[in-house]
Amino acid sequence: MEVPILEAGSGPLVLCLHGFPDHAASWTGILDRLAQEGYWAVAPAQRGYWPGGAAPDGSYRPYSTGQDALALIEVLGREQADLIGHDFGAAAAYAAANLDATRVRKLVTMAVPHGRQVLNAFVSDGDQQRRSWYMFFFQTAMAEAAVELDDFAFIDRLWREWSPGYELPDAERAALKETLRAPGVLTETLGYYRQAFSPPADEAAQALATRSYGAITVPSLYLHGADDNCMSAELSAGMDDLFTNGLERIVVPGAGHFLHLEQPKTVADHILGFLNS
Structure with missing residues (x-):
C-alpha cells in the first residue's frame, strides 16, 4: 500500500504521527522546525x-x-527514527517502541498517556467519562450521520471543546474536513474507536497487542496541554515506572489537546531540546 506523506528537510529521520480528528497536515509547522534543525521530518497519513x-x-x-x-x-x-505521536499517533508510537525498540532512537508523545490508568479512567472516573462522551457515541450506528451533519459541525465542536480558546484557521479547518469527507474515510477513522474497547480475536494479534502496551525502553518525552478537555493532564502523572530509560513529562500552560498547534514554538522547543540532547 502506498502511504501519502508530507516531508521536509534532510538528515536523521523523524516520523510525526497524527490522531483524530486530525490529519498529517497539522504537523506542517513542526515539520518545518525539525527541517531547520537538520532533520528529515515525515508525517504520514494514518491508515484509513x-x-x-x-x-x-x-x-x-x-x-x-x-x-x-x-x-x-x-x-x-533507515535503520532507526525518532517518533513523535499525538493522540492516536501517541498510541501508535508507544506500540512501535514496544514492538521493536531497536528501530526507535527517541520517543515524543503528546495528549494521550501510556498505561492502564487511561482505560481505568474510562471505567471509574466520572470526569474522564464526561470528557470521553464522544468515544461511546462513536460505537453507535448513527455516528457517521451525526459527524457529517451541517458540514462536520461535530468536528468543529470537538476542536472547540478539547482546545478551549483556540480557533483552527479557516483554511486548515476546510482541509481537515476535506480529508474526512473523502469516500470511505470517516467510517474507517471511527474504526479506531470501535476497536478501542475490545481485544483482537486471534491469538497472534492478542500477543502483539499485549506487547504493545508494555514498558517503554527508549528515552522519552511526554507533553500534555494544561487545559486539555479531551484527556485530563492528571492521567499522565505517575507514568515513570513504565519508562525504564527515562521519562521527561511536561505540562504545557495555555494549551489544550492540540498543543502543537496552540503553542507551536514552545512545543517545538521542547521537542528539539530533547531530540538534540
Whole structure:
C-alpha cells in the first residue's frame, strides 16, 4: 500500500504521527522546525485517512499502527527514527517502541498517556467519562450521520471543546474536513474507536497487542496541554515506572489537546531540546 506523506528537510529521520480528528497536515509547522534543525521530518497519513487507505487487515488498534510506523522507517531506507505521536499517533508510537525498540532512537508523545490508568479512567472516573462522551457515541450506528451533519459541525465542536480558546484557521479547518469527507474515510477513522474497547480475536494479534502496551525502553518525552478537555493532564502523572530509560513529562500552560498547534514554538522547543540532547 502506498502511504501519502508530507516531508521536509534532510538528515536523521523523524516520523510525526497524527490522531483524530486530525490529519498529517497539522504537523506542517513542526515539520518545518525539525527541517531547520537538520532533520528529515515525515508525517504520514494514518491508515484509513485517505481513499483506498483502509486497513488491509481491518485493524485500527495501536499494535497495527505501530507496525505501520516501523514499516515506514524501513521503506524510507533507515535503520532507526525518532517518533513523535499525538493522540492516536501517541498510541501508535508507544506500540512501535514496544514492538521493536531497536528501530526507535527517541520517543515524543503528546495528549494521550501510556498505561492502564487511561482505560481505568474510562471505567471509574466520572470526569474522564464526561470528557470521553464522544468515544461511546462513536460505537453507535448513527455516528457517521451525526459527524457529517451541517458540514462536520461535530468536528468543529470537538476542536472547540478539547482546545478551549483556540480557533483552527479557516483554511486548515476546510482541509481537515476535506480529508474526512473523502469516500470511505470517516467510517474507517471511527474504526479506531470501535476497536478501542475490545481485544483482537486471534491469538497472534492478542500477543502483539499485549506487547504493545508494555514498558517503554527508549528515552522519552511526554507533553500534555494544561487545559486539555479531551484527556485530563492528571492521567499522565505517575507514568515513570513504565519508562525504564527515562521519562521527561511536561505540562504545557495555555494549551489544550492540540498543543502543537496552540503553542507551536514552545512545543517545538521542547521537542528539539530533547531530540538534540
